Amino acid sequence: MSSAVSDSRTKRTAGFTLAEAVVAIGLAAILLAVYSAVLNTAFFLRRVQYSFQAMNFIQEELDKLRSLPYAELLNRTDGALLGLPFTRGTWAVKADAAASSAPNMLVLPAAKTALVGETGLVVLPGNYRDNFTANAKIRVGSASPAGWGAGFFFRYRDAENHYRFRIAQGGLALDKVSQGTITTIWSQATGLSTDTWYELEITTSFQSITVKRRIGVTMTTLATVTDFTFTTGDLAIGAVGNALVAADDISVTDASGTSSWTFDTDTVDELPITWQRMSYIDLPSGSASLTIANYLGQTSIKQCTVKVGWTDSGGPHLVSRTILIAN
Secondary structure, eight states: OOOHHHHHHHHHHHSHHHHHHHHHHHHHHHHHHHHHHHHHHHHHHHHHHHHHHHHHHHHHHHHHHHHGGGGGOOOEEEEEOOSSSOOBBBEEEEOTHHHHHHHTTHHHHHHHOOTTTTEEEEEOOSOOOOSSEEEEEEEOOOOTTOOOEEEEEEEETTTTTTEEEEEEEEEEEEEEEEEEEEEEEEEEEEEOOOTTEEEEEEEEETTTEEEEEETTEEEEEEEHHHSSSSBBBBEEEEEETTTTTTEEEEEETTTTTTEEOOOOOOOOTSSGGGGOOOOGSSTOEEEEEEEEEETTEEEEEEEEEEEEEEEEEEEEEEEEEEEEEEO
């Protein structure tokens, strides 16, 4: 008899009663509902965040369009943005024994699709600069294709309007990019090599631009030119011709003082926080375009439409806004 009772108790403790199963199913259903609600809330909040970022960027672009000279509002359909600089390419600090001042340097390891010849750009911290002196050491990697170039992009308003002082495969050059047209306003033929550090310097003073290069121990003046096209703008390091670029020992002196960057204390494999600029590129598969057209055929009024798109788990999304700008 005691053996039968013991067996019966063992069977009851080894399984689930109907009530226990119902409770377990109920708890699972509640947890699943809570998880689904949390997941849906996370998706919704992320979508709201992306929409907010996109609308902020659109507003920034529209504000910049209003401040540009009317003559620069050239008609385009789903073309490049105007007036806003932003980082292009996976720029990051890298530890490398070949750094100009070891252990770290700033590197562009892969080129982007060309935008008015530019295949990579990183904007220095700070606001628009008019009169300043900037110095940096630039190196182009040996894996760069023929036609490479790299250097300072300055008085930079956007990809279609700025100056460039660059080293190139055939020498050095000072370019003006105005309304998307590249004009070389000074050049010097000389043999330059990849995997070699070149120290460049530019000084701007109103319409005067002086470009220098260190030769031996001397910072040698190469040329001083006068140009009235751009008097202020951002300062950046850029690449052309799909160059793979490294930069180090960057310094800028202007009315506010001197700022310098060696990157030796910055986190490796990241772009320093002070160098980061939010843009549509930070959205998942983000894209942006600008359409400018004559409003109702009138050349004195421009209709400007900015679009920003991205793709998340809910699929593709697009936000846009249109304004009119009169001459």
